Amino acid sequence: MTNITVLKDENLSGAGRVVEREYREVKRWADVGEYVKVTTVAEDYGPAVVDSIGKCTRNDQFDDGSIDTTLTHDSDGFLNTDHTSYVTLEPSDIIRINGARFRMVDRKATVGERVIIIDAKTATDAYRNGNIMTVNRLGNYKDGVYTDETWVFVYRSEYRVLEPVESAESAQQPEPLSAKPAPEQAAEIIAALTTRVASLERRVSLLEVANAKPTPRRADKPASHPSFTKCTIKSPQEIRDDIVKRAKDDVSRLIDEDGFAHRRGGPFNTVVIEEFVVNRGKRTVVVLGFEAYGNRKKRALGFAKCAPGDVFNVWIGKVVALRRALGLEIPEEYVSAPQPTEVRVGDIVKYGASNTARVAAVVADFPFTNLDTRKFTYLSTAISCDASIIDDSRESDSAEPRKEVA
Numbered sequence: 001m002t003n004i005t006v007l008k009d010e011n012l013s014g015a016g017r018v019v020e021r022e023y024r025e026v027k028r029w030a031d032v033g034e035y036v037k038v039t040t041v042a043e044d045y046g047p048a049v050v051d052s053i054g055k056c057t058r059n060d061q062f063d064d065g066s067i068d069t070t071l072t073h074d075s076d077g078f079l080n081t082d083h084t085s086y087v088t089l090e091p092s093d094i095i096r097i098n099g100a101r102f103r104m105v106d107r108k109a110t111v112g113e114r115v116i117i118i119d120a121k122t123a124t125d126a127y128r129n130g131n132i133m134t135v136n137r138l139g140n141y142k143d144g145v146y147t148d149e150t151w152v153f154v155y156r157s158e159y160r161v162l163e164p165v166e167s168a169e170s171a172q173q174p175e176p177l178s179a180k181p182a183p184e185q186a187a188e189i190i191a192a193l194t195t196r197v198a199s200l201e202r203r204v205s206l207l208e209v210a211n212a213k214p215t216p217r218r219a220d221k222p223a224s225h226p227s228f229t230k231c232t233i234k235s236p237q238e239i240r241d242d243i244v245k246r247a248k249d250d251v252s253r254l255i256d257e258d259g260f261a262h263r264r265g266g267p268f269n270t271v272v273i274e275e276f277v278v279n280r281g282k283r284t285v286v287v288l289g290f291e292a293y294g295n296r297k298k299r300a301l302g303f304a305k306c307a308p309g310d311v312f313n314v315w316i317g318k319v320v321a322l323r324r325a326l327g328l329e330i331p332e333e334y335v336s337a338p339q340p341t342e343v344r345v346g347d348i349v350k351y352g353a354s355n356t357a358r359v360a361a362v363v364a365d366f367p368f369t370n371l372d373t374r375k376f377t378y379l380s381t382a383i384s385c386d387a388s389i390i391d392d393s394r395e396s397d398s399a400e401p402r403k404e405v406a
Helices: 182-211 235-253 314-325 377-384
Strands: 004-008 020-026 033-040 053-059 067-069 086-098 100-105 113-115 134-138 145-147 159-164 260-262 270-279 282-291 301-306 348-351 358-364 376-378 386-392 400-403
Touching: 004 086, 053 086, 134 301, 235 314, 270 314, 282 314, 358 377, 376 377
Parallel strands: 270 400, 358 376
Antiparallel strands: 004 020, 020 086, 033 053, 033 086, 053 067, 086 100, 100 159, 113 134, 113 159, 134 145, 260 270, 270 282, 282 301, 348 358, 348 386
8 A cells, every 4th residue: 555645735725724635655766846755864864854854956966866855954955865765755636625535636527516726817816726616507618617606717727626535534544564574564465465356256246247147047946945046146137226226215314304414524514405406418416405504505515427328317316416415435336337228117218210219208008198209109119129228217206306407
């Protein structure tokens, strides 16, 4: 595991605002301008300089990696040693704000997401580097955005999207493996390899299950025998059904009957969820609500968008958007669920030639009076035409309050 050093980010910090950045400790020669951290020094320099941090100001004329730094233990900060006596600190894309960890992602933001300004170009003081804002509306020029805080247009190049990662406590640096006794080093290496192999076995097993067809198993006892069991291999459709059910239960569990939902950080970090805005055309879900103990202005709290090529499911979208709004981890199964393989009543399907393709909702195979064939199709028709499923939400029987956007 790579060791991490946390330093104040001077570019993003400001008056009353401290933003820290995580740096990876890398054993390589430092370049001018990079931070270095002393690990060992010659005896005449003493142990006081170990773990001290400075910037490389000049590579000296030797070829052993010795450098001049901003450290003050020497008149010019010269490290009279080779490159093995320090580590170079490489900035990562992870920052810390009030103990919470976020990854700065270089991509276009969506409504409801938070962004941090990293290269402010505004001619006014409407926002500065390090300001954190929530996206209220998308702009039409160069992927810019508008925010709740300023309503000022922010260019795409000025911000990074903040994605929550695990808590700072879980990222604390362990004792370096090299500092432990040899038997402990061997034990940790074996344990790590064992965990890695087990993880790979689970992934292979999931792939085999997702692609395998149920194979009948010959019973060695009559079906009436108590120990007789059916084949338990699940099809991709059954796996997806289970995931959608868990998504529904997850949404119900995270929001109480009064609409309150607790963010990570304690019971007073609470929001009121008012509605989910579902846009089937754009294949998005937005969570709308307000702070329970603060500004009660309704705004977008979380956002989810179906990946290109995936089948849209409103329940998976809701749970992803809700977990983002609450700063919770998103389980892998929600973003990598198998695609549906069986057309069912209530699905939205697409079929026909590409230039004349139809999109319709599937209904059961019993006669309808004046069935609008522009909007609906029979189940048997969808199956015979080998229709592609584009939406398997099938939520018409749900009492969940929602707002639909065409």
